[in-house]
Amino acid sequence: MRFTSSIGLLPVLGTAVSAWDAPSYSGYTLVWSDNFAGPSGSLPNQNNWNIISGNLGVNGELETYVADPHEVQTSGGNTVQLVPWLDGSSWTSGRIESKYTFTPQAGKKTMVEAPIRFGSNDISTKQGIWPAFWLLGDSIRHGTAWPECGELDILETIDGQLTGYGTAHCDVTPGGICNEPNGIGGSIGMPSQDWQTWRLVWDRTTGNWQTETITWYMNGQQFHQISGSRIGDQNVWNSLAASPLYFILNVAVGGNWPGYPNSQTQGGYGAMMEVGYVAHYSS
Template identity: 70%
Template sequence: MIVSSTRWVGTSSISTVVETSVDVSFCHFFQYIIPIPWSKNCGTWKFPSTVYQHTACLPLVTNTLIDYTFLHYTLLQKMHSRYALLFPALASLASAWAPPSYSGYNLLWADTFDGPGGASPNTNNWNIITGNLGVNGELETYSSSNRNVQLSGGSTIQLVPWADGSASGGWTSGRIESKYTFTPAAGVVTLAEAQIRFGTNDISNKQGIWPAFWMLGDSLRHGTSWPACGELDVLETVDGQLTGYGTVHCNVYPGGICNEPNGRSGNIGIPDQSWHTWRITWDRTSWNWQTETITWYMDGRQFFQINGATIGNSDVWATLCHNPLYFILNVAVGGGWPGYPNSATLGGYGSMMEVAYVAVFQT
């Protein structure tokens, strides 16, 4: 199964003819192709009378002109053996996701997840993690299958949890870790961000689902234990709740400077499950570790900040602000924080985390 995504911004009108007879599930169409509710007036679609709806929610479309106007949303084209691509004419409008340009900043590194739908991410950039890691009481077994980790074909990557009775904890999911590391440099501002959306399952169907965009100190790969390696969580959200958490973990477990296992954190309300930009900046322009800052943002809105003086230990601060870091993208299932899935929890694309790009900038 492949879900591909392409985004257009602005107001446009397009017409196309479906040249062959196809069955297209409009139940899935409205769930996946237009995740923004109609009540938000994202656009209008006009289907002629030859497009009709069966009781099974399957309209038959044959040589049918379909006119549609859209304002601003993400179009997801769901393809399966039973589905067909409705709008081939849209391919010419597709543009790859790309990190923005910021005045005064240079792009150091980015992955825009280009490639065919169903492919794995670029293994020059990412390690695809497999197995049950045995952390936090989580249930998922991470898999390299494109059922769990795949490029969408629309310049995004999808990390998808699935209930799976054959897996040790009853769930499989996706997790990737960057081979790339970066160090917030002295005397400049470093910025790391990703653009992320979540699947459209209702909050009542996401108990136990735990997506995250975060970083660990590279020293973990070289023998330093957690949390002494340092951890910066750019975004976590649990159970489908529209609250994003930014957290720092450090020093020792339990307790310590960062009050482990809880860490030090801030949070912000998320307007919806659609695309938002999650960012951390490291400001080392003061040349004084105590006044250096690490700041969290959603869509440019600050929601958490710490400085060296708050941590109060220069060696511990260095693990967060002076030393190499690497990225992690994953969807966990279960654990001490979100709790465990219940009978209403749904896996699949409706509970996925989709990422358009990850990028690092520096002044």
């Protein structure tokens, strides 16, 4: 992310929301998940999620996050919807951060994933809309500065473009280990704004930090990978691959990367990000 009610849904999307649980995968055990069960128009489970309020003052973004079902709601169909709204000249939106943390375990593979779709507003009306599914190192909650805490962006997309980006951030030095401020990234074309499954896999089975890998996938297709040897510093690598991490889902508006909304940009359900579940697995 370069950290720095369903009543309105059906007319916009034209179809009912999907409902499912995190699936089983051969060779993996489901460790934790949230399928966003709950009645339509409710906040997600606050035992699992911190629902963020305020303007965080990062990236030049415009939105104020609001802990309200208008911006963050369960759909009634086992999904959560994060919805940006324009009220006059002010933008509000939704951001949730998991209370759950996990550490990719040595000698194992760790996998996290979420199925995500976007509201059906035409792409031409999404200038400045910036949804993301990502991870931050839990050490940022305990005083470690960004990006030394480690950040892994599993999916970002901007301006309604049918391109998904995956990025690692890890080192404050401009142009240094993680090529800040841009990070080390890859991208993939999306077939549509409809459901795609975004996944990150840590492979720590080699017993050597330099040959460990973190790999990005959309619908099972690899589109980016980094290794310990590419990072080249074990302490920095550990911030990404061997330290506690937590999940973030949000829709930002404006900012240094996407630019800012224009006269055609529309908020509401047609600009939302909808998530079917978030899951953590271990081999």
